[in-house]
Amino acid sequence: MPLDYPTLESLRNKHPAWRLLSSxxxxxIASFFDKVFVSRNMRVLAQADLVxxxxxxxxxxxxxxxxxxxxxxxxxxxxxWAAPEKGWxxxxxxxxxxxxxxxxxxxxxxxxxxxxSLSQRxxxxxxxxxxxxxDLLRQLHEGSHADPEVRxxxxxxxxxxxxxxxxxxxxxxVSMLDDTALKDRFMQFNQQARELxxxxxxxxxxxxxxxxSVREQIAQWGGQKGELLETIMGDRDAIAESDQGNSFRAFWxxxxxxxxxxxFTDMLEQVLELPAIEALKPDKRTxxxxxxxxxxxxxxxxxxxxxxxxxRHFLDDQAWLENxxxxxxxxxxxxxxxxxxxxxxxxxxxxxxMSIDAVSASIELPMEKPLYRxxxxxxxxxxxxxEGDERLDANALVSQVVVDKAELARHIRQSLQNKSQITxxxxxxxxxxxxxxxELLTYLELASEEQDDSRFKMVVDESVEDWIxxxxxxxxxxxxxxxxxxxxIIFLGARTA
Numbered sequence: 002m003p004l005d006y007p008t009l010e011s012l013r014n015k016h017p018a019w020r021l022l023s024s025x026x027x028x029x030i031a032s033f034f035d036k037v038f039v040s041r042n043m044r045v046l047a048q049a050d051l052v053x054x055x056x057x058x059x060x061x062x063x064x065x066x067x068x069x070x071x072x073x074x075x076x077x078x079x080x081x082w083a084a085p086e087k088g089w090x091x092x093x094x095x096x097x098x099x100x101x102x103x104x105x106x107x108x109x110x111x112x113x114x115x116x117x118s119l120s121q122r123x124x125x126x127x128x129x130x131x132x133x134x135x136d137l138l139r140q141l142h143e144g145s146h147a148d149p150e151v152r153x154x155x156x157x158x159x160x161x162x163x164x165x166x167x168x169x170x171x172x173x174x175v176s177m178l179d180d181t182a183l184k185d186r187f188m189q190f191n192q193q194a195r196e197l198x199x200x201x202x203x204x205x206x207x208x209x210x211x212x213x214s215v216r217e218q219i220a221q222w223g224g225q226k227g228e229l230l231e232t233i234m235g236d237r238d239a240i241a242e243s244d245q246g247n248s249f250r251a252f253w254x255x256x257x258x259x260x261x262x263x264x265f266t267d268m269l270e271q272v273l274e275l276p277a278i279e280a281l282k283p284d285k286r287t288x289x290x291x292x293x294x295x296x297x298x299x300x301x302x303x304x305x306x307x308x309x310x311x312x313r314h315f316l317d318d319q320a321w322l323e324n325x326x327x328x329x330x331x332x333x334x335x336x337x338x339x340x341x342x343x344x345x346x347x348x349x350x351x352x353x354x355m356s357i358d359a360v361s362a363s364i365e366l367p368m369e370k371p372l373y374r375x376x377x378x379x380x381x382x383x384x385x386x387x388e389g390d391e392r393l394d395a396n397a398l399v400s401q402v403v404v405d406k407a408e409l410a411r412h413i414r415q416s417l418q419n420k421s422q423i424t425x426x427x428x429x430x431x432x433x434x435x436x437x438x439x440e441l442l443t444y445l446e447l448a449s450e451e452q453d454d455s456r457f458k459m460v461v462d463e464s465v466e467d468w469i470x471x472x473x474x475x476x477x478x479x480x481x482x483x484x485x486x487x488x489x490i491i492f493l494g495a496r497t498a
Contacts, residue, residue: 017088
């Protein structure tokens with residue numbers, strides 16, 4: 002891709018990764034996504050879990066910064082980040098669940114990788130990358146020759162090199178890598194392993210885009226059904242047989258071999274125990290990177306299987322609807338034919354069995370059509386409008402009381418951040434009732450509704466009574482102290498419950 006001005010201008014305006022980096026909340030977004038998704042290798046998170054994690058993050062940041070630094074709620078931020086114009090999260094429903102799910106988009110992970118690459122590296126190796134490029138070039142060179150003689154000469158040359166190395170080892174001359182070479186190759190291995198793990202999201206995204214294009218082609222198809230199936234299913238499966246699908250299937254077959262898994266685990270354990278590698282203090286996740294590959298690859302494999310299954314169901318449903326319509330027409334013809342036969346045999350049929358409307362075509366000339374007539378415009382009578390009575394009190398139109406239930410629930414969760422339990426009296430003391438009895442009843446209603454919520458629970462102590470008071474105004478706008486007596490209501494945090 003050329004990095005000319007029009008291309009970069011288009012990327013700056015449209016690419017989600019660029020928009021994320023230029024967002025005023027980029028530090029919050031990047032740090033939260035890296036903490037929740039990337040560091041824990043989480044592919045999909047439910048909305049309730051993600052909202053709770055973001056609320057905790059916002060609560061911590063608001064305590065360290067200004068209170069109005071992040072004014073919106075956690076759910077509003079997540080919906081904003083998942084909007085099509087942002088494209089930083091993918092919001093969807095699973096097939097077997099009604100709960101909203103969230104996942105990172107490939108553009109967001111690219112932005113996180115670029116931010117991670119900005120940190121200064123203590124060791125930059127070049128030898129391992131040169132050797133890897135040379136090995137890839139050798140594979141391309143050998144794999145592109147169809148001449149058996151050329152391939153045979155290459156194999157004989159490699160066999161001679163292996164024989165010379167075996168002879169040196171038999172003589173006790175074992176060539177070992179020094180610490181610099183070990184660090185160089187391990188850093189290259191670690192980088193490629195992380196990039197491979199992040200590539201799974203882009204692979205899954207490409208599969209979804211391919212599935213969407215196939216569905217659009219089916220929906221817009223106007224030709225025969227056989228031609229459609231030949232176009233889409235010519236390679237047995239439009240998704241699995243793509244370049245992306247072939248490459249992923251080859252990777253999956255290689256990784257699923259038990260022998261290779263065991264060999265990879267043993268070699269990785271031995272490498273991580275080397276003194277030169279231990280000095281680099283590698284990430285603990287490196288020890289189980291191949292298990293992360295398996296988990297991410299299995300998630301992508303399930304996605305590919307689900308997309309293929311949904312595509313087949315989509316085609317089956319269309320075929321079923323077409324066949325149903327054809328059968329309805331045939332049954333209608335059969336019923337009418339049988340009814341006509343019974344009437345002919347019984348002699349109750351009146352008129353002809355079959356008739357033709359006319360023996361010639363009716364021709365209408367263009368000039369026989371009537372000319373255009375403009376519509377009649379409606380004339381409004383010039384009547385003077387009557388003014389209303391300005392002495393009437395209009396306060397009743399705006400005197401409705403609305404209690405924000407979400408704000409009260411947020412107050413309960415924030416109060417339980419540093420406590421294992423809190424009473425309703427303490428909640429009303431830290432945040433006095435501004436709307437009186439309506440707000441108190443909302444607390445009670447909220448407590449009864451949140452019994453199945455994992456964030457907090459409610460218990461009632463019948464042996465103790467509490468008094469809750471608030472200020473209100475009477476009919477003459479005088480301040481009046483109201484009090485309510487009720488059993489002690491205690492809210493418990495999720496861990497205590």
